[in-house]
Amino acid sequence: MKYKKNQYTEGFSVCGLIIGGAFLTAGAFLLRESFPWFIPGLVFLGVxxxxxxxxxxxxxxxxxxRRVVKNEFETNAEVSVEDISKSTGISKKDVQAIILDLKAEGSLKxxxxxxxxxxxTKSVEKIPTQNITxxxxxxxxxKQPDAEYCEYCGAKL
Incomplete structure (x- = not known):
């Protein structure tokens, strides 16, 4: 598996699918035309x-x-976002996005x-103070004013 920086958060795009579909449609239309449009039709189809x-x-x-990050939490339950980023080579931004997705689906508690x-694995909730950040x-x-990391996603504050 090849990984590029911020691939998880920036890799997939619905607009990319729409543009790809537009190229496919244009290529198929041009292939049906006469000979001068055959080559551009193939190019559009290929794109x-x-x-x-x-x-x-x-x-x-x-x-x-997602499986890589989930496996890191299964092997070491007390791991931080920075540790996962260093050991796997996945950017902190992607690790945080994956953690949020895993928590949303209930795979990570x-x-x-x-x-x-x-x-x-266990957290004690305190009564929120007036100054909420x-x-x-x-x-x-x-919840804690002296916190350096977020309890939910592990991002550095």
């Missing part, structure tokens, strides 16, 4: 197929990246320690 195949590969690679940034990455409440 459309290339775009659609790259989008399909991006979706398949997203599931592989627990909270990140606000002090150390490591995953904890929010995580810039996921928007969840930061």
């Amino acid at each position: 459309g197929i290339t775009i659609i195949v790259s989008q399909i590969r991006a979706v398949v690679n997203r599931s592989k990246l 627990g909270a990140f320690s606000p002090k150390s940034g490591k995953m904890e 929010y995580c810039p990455n996921c928007g969840s409440n930061i």
Whole structure:
């Protein structure tokens, strides 16, 4: 599996599929015309197929990246976002996005320690104070004023 920086968050695009479909349609239309339009029709068809195949590969690679991050949490329950990023080579931005997706689907349970940034399986909720701050990455409440990491996504504050 090849990984490019921020591939998880920026790899797949619905607009890419639409553009690929437009190239396929234009190529198929031009192939039906007379001989001078045959070569451009093949070019458009090739570009459309290339775009659609790259989008399909991006979706398949997203599931592989999710499995890698989930496996890191299964092997070491108290791992931080930075540790996963260093050990797997996946950017912090992608690791945080994968963690949010895994938590949303219920595959990953627990909270990140606000002090150390490591995953904890049990978390004690405190009563929120009047001054409530929010995580810039996921928007969840930061309950401890001296927290350095978000409890929910593990982003550095």
